Amino acid sequence: MALITLRSVTKTYPAARKGNLAVNALEDISLEIEPGEIFGIIGYSGAGKSTLVRLINGLETCTSGDITVDGRSVSGVPERKLKTLRQDIGMIFQQFNLFSSKTVRNNIAYPLRVAGRSRAQIAERTNELLEFTGLADKADSYPEQLSGGQKQRVGIARALAASPKILLADEATSALDPETTHEVLALLRRVNQELGITIVVITHEMEVIRDLATRVAVMDRGRIVEQGEVFDVFSNPRQDSSRRFVSTVVRGVPSAAELQALRSRHEGRLVTLSFRDGSASQAAVFLELAAAGVDFELVYGGINDVAGRAFGHLTLALKGGDSAIDTALAAAGHGLKVTELG
Numbered sequence: 048m049a050l051i052t053l054r055s056v057t058k059t060y061p062a063a064r065k066g067n068l069a070v071n072a073l074e075d076i077s078l079e080i081e082p083g084e085i086f087g088i089i090g091y092s093g094a095g096k097s098t099l100v101r102l103i104n105g106l107e108t109c110t111s112g113d114i115t116v117d118g119r120s121v122s123g124v125p126e127r128k129l130k131t132l133r134q135d136i137g138m139i140f141q142q143f144n145l146f147s148s149k150t151v152r153n154n155i156a157y158p159l160r161v162a163g164r165s166r167a168q169i170a171e172r173t174n175e176l177l178e179f180t181g182l183a184d185k186a187d188s189y190p191e192q193l194s195g196g197q198k199q200r201v202g203i204a205r206a207l208a209a210s211p212k213i214l215l216a217d218e219a220t221s222a223l224d225p226e227t228t229h230e231v232l233a234l235l236r237r238v239n240q241e242l243g244i245t246i247v248v249i250t251h252e253m254e255v256i257r258d259l260a261t262r263v264a265v266m267d268r269g270r271i272v273e274q275g276e277v278f279d280v281f282s283n284p285r286q287d288s289s290r291r292f293v294s295t296v297v298r299g300v301p302s303a304a305e306l307q308a309l310r311s312r313h314e315g316r317l318v319t320l321s322f323r324d325g326s327a328s329q330a331a332v333f334l335e336l337a338a339a340g341v342d343f344e345l346v347y348g349g350i351n352d353v354a355g356r357a358f359g360h361l362t363l364a365l366k367g368g369d370s371a372i373d374t375a376l377a378a379a380g381h382g383l384k385v386t387e388l389g
């Protein structure tokens with residue numbers, strides 16, 4: 048059974064003033080997040096990601112539809128019943144949201160104090176988490192003495208303190224530089240693999256989805272426009288907004304402007320070969336082209352590794368007789384998509 052289920056969820060914010068329109072922040076959202084997975088939700092600003100998070104942890108109620116977390120309904124549940132739900136969900140944020148007047152140790156201990164744990168229990172769990180997140184030597188430091196990456200590690204330790212089943216990461220690496228992002232993502236992978244915690248990653252950065260998530264939902268203006276395995280969405284995005292996100296990290300078919308630049312530099316036919324899983328088909332193309340006496344040059348594109356699987360888009364400039372080129376491309380065939388660039 049899915050750990051988090053949303054069925055036909057909508058959220059409408061009433062008009063702020065007379066004459067304004069109501070805002071449909073979420074429309075007909077359905078998704079299932081399985082226990083133990085890392086599920087990514089990607090969308091531009093205003094797509095509805097934060098609203099979705101607030102609905103999942105019960106901070107707001109949906110206008111219609113149904114949300115369950117670990118088999119319990121979240122929608123329309125009284126506040127006192129949400130307490131147990133929230134213990135199952137840890138959260139981390141872009142701006143870390145640490146208590147500046149508390150040490151690292153006391154930030155991590157805070158949820159345990161609120162939950163009324165004994166001093167011994169608090170000390171034991173806090174020490175465990177300081178070790179797990181590599182912060183033991185910073186236990187008595189204050190947040191202002193830490194780097195961004197260290198602050199987010201404190202955020203993660205604090206979110207894990209009450210042993211949640213789910214970690215919601217809301218733009219958790221958006222304020223960090225690429226190197227630090229890498230470290231924090233590595234820690235999140237350990238949280239998932241070693242502690243078995245299900246992670247929901249909300250982000251506008253496709254790199255984060257590529258490096259962390261197993262499945263992804265792409266949101267656009269309050270709707271999920273596409274969802275699936277990360278490899279499938281990266282290697283074959285079906286919607287415009289997914290394509291835009293993928294193009295931020297993958298060199299695919301050249302854009303119109305790029306094509307113009309390529310045309311000015313290269314003679315002959317320009318063709319993009321797209322392939323997934325393995326390199327047999329591209330090797331076959333190169334052999335067929337060489338055998339047909341076609342001169343070819345790789346002018347754009349690359350090979351990507353996502354979720355341990357390869358795919359790529361390689362644009363070639365081909366010089367030779369048209370029929371020789373067509374025959375060679377057709378012969379190489381299997382598992383390969385050929386796009387002729389006009």
Ligand SMILES: Nc1ncnc2c1ncn2[C@@H]1O[C@H](COP(=O)(O)OP(=O)(O)OP(=O)(O)O)[C@@H](O)[C@H]1O
Binds near residue numbers: 060071095097098
């Ligand atoms: N409390 C609110 N009252 C009215 N409208 C809201 C409220 N919260 C969000 N919205 C609107 O709902 C839509 C979705 O906002 P949301 O913050 O969920 O998007 P987001 O994808 O998280 O964007 P960002 O990354 O910028 O936070 C936006 O049009 C926003 O203006």
